[in-house]
Amino acid sequence: MPYDPPPDLAGLSLAEIAALVEARKLPPIDQWQPEQRGDSEMRVAVDGKWFHQGGEIRRPAMVRAFATLLRRDADGQHWLVTPQEMLTIEVEDAAFIATDVTAQADALAFRLNTDDTVIAGPNHPIIARGDSEIPAIYVAVRHGTEARLNRSTYAQLVELALAGGDLSVSSGGETFSLVPR
Structure with a gap:
């Protein structure tokens, strides 16, 4: 399935931007509280590049998919969350x-x-x-x-x-x- 990048922000009205935000269907990770915990062996570098076991994740679709599963707890720890498990992810600055x-x-x-x-x-x-x-x-x-x-x-x-x-x-x-x- 091909990926259609979103249009340029400057060419959109506020209503169109709001519609894009609303249309984005994200998983309800705030409702998931799995007991199984582990380490994803992933890192988000200060420049926004994502890595797994030291190698850069070069497929933008994979980065977008992982980003939808990301949350940060009150202690500042970032997690990749699924209904079955929560895996820590190192974030050098911002996700x-x-x-x-x-x-x-x-x-x-x-x-x-x-x-x-x-x-x-x-x-x-x-x-x-x-x-x-x-x-x-x-x-x-x-x-x-x-x-x-x-x-x-x-x-x-x-x-x-x-x-x-x-x-x-x-x-x-x-x-x-x-x-x-």
């Missing part, structure tokens, strides 16, 4: 990379390296970490996971913030500072 952003009305929509789309707001806050020398901006994705903005997406977001007169952006009725605390 996802935000590769694009578009601003429409009062919404910021982010495209992730897995072709997921996230609209920032109360359920998907934008989080500033690091310090003034090395800031890092993240957006909450789902089940405790986050996406770190890549350099060009970070620059796009800062440009939007500066156009508003300060270093903050608004989306979904919330205002998010881009200054690390």
